Amino acid sequence: MSRLFPHPGLTALLALMWMVMVGEVSFGALFLGLLVGVIVPIVTAPWWPGRPKLRFLPAAAYCGIVLWDIVVANFQVAAIILFKRTRDLRPAWLTIPLDLASPEAITVFAGTISLTPGTVSADVSACGKYLLVHALHAPDPAAEIAKVKARYEARLKGIFA
Amino acid sequence: MTAASAAEWIVSALIVIGAGLALVGSWGLVRLPSLMERLHGPTKASTLGLGAILIGSAAWFHLVRGVWTSHELLVSVFLFMTAPISANMIAKVHLHRLRAREASEPAGPAGAPAVPPGGADWATHEAPHEGTPGDFVGD
Numbered sequence: 459m460s461r462l463f464p465h466p467g468l469t470a471l472l473a474l475m476w477m478v479m480v481g482e483v484s485f486g487a488l489f490l491g492l493l494v495g496v497i498v499p500i501v502t503a504p505w506w507p508g509r510p511k512l513r514f515l516p517a518a519a520y521c522g523i524v525l526w527d528i529v530v531a532n533f534q535v536a537a538i539i540l541f542k543r544t545r546d547l548r549p550a551w552l553t554i555p556l557d558l559a560s561p562e563a564i565t566v567f568a569g570t571i572s573l574t575p576g577t578v579s580a581d582v583s584a585c586g587k588y589l590l591v592h593a594l595h596a597p598d599p600a601a602e603i604a605k606v607k608a609r610y611e612a613r614l615k616g617i618f619a
Numbered sequence: 620m621t622a623a624s625a626a627e628w629i630v631s632a633l634i635v636i637g638a639g640l641a642l643v644g645s646w647g648l649v650r651l652p653s654l655m656e657r658l659h660g661p662t663k664a665s666t667l668g669l670g671a672i673l674i675g676s677a678a679w680f681h682l683v684r685g686v687w688t689s690h691e692l693l694v695s696v697f698l699f700m701t702a703p704i705s706a707n708m709i710a711k712v713h714l715h716r717l718r719a720r721e722a723s724e725p726a727g728p729a730g731a732p733a734v735p736p737g738g739a740d741w742a743t744h745e746a747p748h749e750g751t752p753g754d755f756v757g758d
Contacts, residue, residue, distance in 0.1 A: 478689040528699075532640060532667035535659055539647035549656050551732035572703030573666070578658050579703070580710035580732070585739035585748045590732055592710065594651075594659040 462496070464503045467512075469495035510560045516617045523613070527574045535576055538595055550599045552577070552591040557611060563618040564589070570610050577606070626682035633675030640668030653727030654713050662706045670695055711743045718744065 463469055469492070476491030477483060538547070558564050568579040568589060576594035583590070596602040647660025673691040680688040716724035717731050734740055739748055 475693070478693055481689050529667060535647070536640060536643045539643055539650065539660060544650070544652050547652070547656070547728065549652075549727055549729040551729050553733060553735055568707070569700075569703040572662060572706050573699060576659055578655070578662060578706050578710060580655075580707065581714060581741040581743050583735040583737075583739045584742045584745040585735075585737060587737060587739070588735040590714075590735070590741055592655045592658070592729065592732075594656055 463499070465499040465506075465509075468499045471495075472498055510562055510618050513617050513619060516613065520610075520613050520617060523609075524570055524574065527609075531574045531576065535594065538576065542595065548595055548597045550593050550596040550602075551580075552593055552596065552599050552603050552606075554589040554591055554603050554606065556582075556587055556589055557607075558614060558618070559586075560618055561586075563614050566618075567611055567614055571606060574610075577602075626678075630675050630679045630682065633671050633678060637668045637671030637673075637675060640671065642668075644668060653725065655710065655727045655729065658706050658709060662702050666698060666702060669698060714741065714743055 472495035473488065473491035476494055477487045480487045480490075556564060556567075558567055564582060564586070568582070571577050571579040571589070571591055576596075578592050579589060580592055581590040582588070591606075593599070593602055644660045648657050651657045651660065673695055677688055677691040680686050713724065714732065717726055732741070739745065
């Protein structure tokens with residue numbers, strides 16, 4: 459069972475993505491999608507050793523929050539670009555201490571930071587304990603770090619538990 | 620006003636909003652002071668801009684052609700997955716060029732980033748330490 463379906467979630471996701479790509483819900487699309495969904499995880503299994511378990515409901519709620527924040531972020535950044543004078547802009551490098559330990563969780567955290575309000579993640583430290591983030595406008599870097607940790611990292615800890 | 624023109628109004632509004640946001644993102648590239656600030660424009664203002672245009676596209680197919688399309692969903696998923704990665708790569712090149720003191724790579728208003736506390740450098744300058752997350756040597 460686990461040899462044939464090493465990653466059932468990925469199998470389902472690939473089959474779903476295949477049907478979305480074909481743009482129809484039919485037996486043929488489902489069959490080809492499942493074929494891809496079974497073969498790809500078997501071939502790529504060596505590249506994801508020790509993958510973490512995900513909690514589905516908190517993950518879905520997290521996606522909703524991030525999507526909402528992306529919309530808000532777009533308008534905030536647009537307002538900064540249009541109305542803030544360059545000399546009033548306070549860009550800053552933030553060094554965020556990480557409580558997350560798994561590489562997958564840190565990757566999702568860094569990706570979220572890049573997609574949301576005025577922050578881009580640049581790098582992680584070689585010891586895996588700090589994340590380097592550039593903020594477009596952060597007059598108070600410590601508050602910005604606390605906000606990101608409370609809003610995203612705390613929720614990710616519940617997802618990658 | 621006929622029903623068809625109402626659909627056209629909705630689609631037009633979405634396209635104009637999307638194009639406007641993409642324009643603001645591009646304007647950010649022109650007016651922000653340095654490379655790291657400029658990275659924020661394309662990764663933000665244009666993602667929602669493209670999102671609105673994609674919703675407009677899906678709405679047009681549904682309202683005018685009467686079919687549901689799913690390709691717009693895939694485009695936005697792949698956009699959200701790839702935008703942070705390209706921004707990350709550009710930021711890393713910037714870190715290296717800053718450290719190498721390239722004359723053509725001035726630090727922005729934020730200056731150069733500080734070295735993280737605890738003795739380890741940023742991962743782009745130094746190999747991952749043993750036992751860090753993602754170090755699969757032991758597997």
